[in-house]
Amino acid sequence: MHLKLVRSGGFAGLDMVATVDTDDLPAEQQDLVAKLLTADLQGPGMSRSGGADQFSYQLEIHHGERTVSRHWEEPAVPETVRPLLAALTRQAKPAR
């Protein structure tokens, strides 16, 4: 499986993009990706209206012919997903 993460927004307004093969991820993050293929994990609350400069994350999971997209907005990112997003963000490059 391949993953593409786009982090957009933030005070800097800079899109950051990472493309990763799931084989390169630790086992627990591979398990999480498998879960995300079938379950849209969301945080405990909706992102609050009136906020500004918060990040949003768009994760595409490419599995064979299938592509699944998941979307999260700060601060409503589930704690279970944060380590994966942090790991992908560390590999991300500015998009423009």
Place this chain on the structure above:
Amino acid sequence: MSHQPLACILPPDLLLKLAQEGSAEHRSTILQTLELDHTFRLRRAELAARQLARPAGALTAGAGGTPDRSIYDQEHSTADIPGTLVRKEGQGPVDDRSVNQAYDGFGLTYKLYWDVYHRDSIDDQGMPIQGLVHYGDAYDNAFWDGAGHMFFGDGDGHLLTDTTKGLDVIGHELTHGVTQHEANLTYSGQSGALNESISDVFGSLVKQRHLKQTAAKADWLIGADIVGPELAPALRSMKAPGTANKYDNQPADMDHYVHTSSDNGGVHTNSGIPNHAFYVTAITLKGKAWEAPGNIWYDALCDPRVKPNTTFAKFAAVTLRHARSRYGTTSVQADAVRAGWDAVKVRVR
């Protein structure tokens, strides 16, 4: 626009993909559908945002003129509630530079709003100012959460460094709160870019006033004190949008307005247009930008005619109206405002 029943039931990400792969005609229709769907959701969100909760203690405000600051250490967690209270109003500096920078930056921002615009804090009723520092792990961001809290990350040292180092950053975030209490500009498209621009404008004015700089002397850069090597020398330039760093694609006029679905319709990109209009207004008047130009922009922000969905053109018209009423119909200030909007090709009616 023609109705697209298929488009209405599809999720936004699939619509985007279809738009990318479809014909020009379909692309246009799909993008309009996406925009409309986003607008409906934002209208609902906007109604909720006006009901901003006031932190405890907000109703005990006195006569004004003194901020009520609290700085919390988030200890690198991503909790969305305040962590450990480490410095509150009236207490001296602590052994944490980020805490002190946030405290001092909020003080200078409060002073600009109080001394120049006679505004008592975020809500003009002495609302407590709450800064949450050391948010997340090497977190490359600072943000306003819509509920009275400003979060500051330490940066990864490559893209950004400690975000509390930027006085303009602190002024920018607090101004998002002011905007939420006034025009409550919807955070998408032109109104979102205007929301961002107003934060850049008053963030820059806090810094210029602190440094005692005239418009001509100021560098008009945003984020120059928090960028790491990858984004140096700054995040944005109000003087020359699109030139602040190698990734900066801000337009400087309406001919180059960026249509995108990213970042709520490019709110941090198209803000370059009203940013530059303010810069031209200020530089035309030559003096201190927080005086006449700042007063005009502040008057416009507080004008009930500026609604959540206000466009650049509508906001421009309101600034001109206030320049004329405050300084005179044929005043140099009114002429400067018109010159500012002319420079970015926003037609002022």
